[in-house]
Amino acid sequence: MKVRVHNRATKLGALGLPAYRTFSLEVLEEATNNFDTLTFIGEGTYDQMYRGQLKDGSFITIICLKMKRKHGI
Structure with missing residues (x-):
């Protein structure tokens, strides 16, 4: 079965607009209650x-990328 998702980001992309917005860390901390474990998906x-x-x-x-170093400093 194939599933096609139509969401707001997809619609914005079809209009030639970016499918994402940028936010400051302060805004993201406020939106997630300082990345509280209750907001973890x-x-x-x-x-x-x-x-x-x-x-x-x-x-x-919010997708937070993990930064790992594979080699020394």
């Missing part, structure tokens, strides 16, 4: 996902 090999809510009521998903 899941974890992959290279990232962690959190959910949050902006002051305007918009819900967001």
Whole structure:
């Protein structure tokens, strides 16, 4: 079975607009209550996902990339 997802980001991309927005760390900390464990969604090999809510009521998903060093300093 094939599933096609149509979300707001997809629609914005179709209009030639970026499918993402950038936010300051302060805004993201506020939206997630300082990345509280209650806002944690899941974890992959290279990232962690959190959910949050902006002051305007918009819900967001934040993907935090894990930074690992493979070789010394």
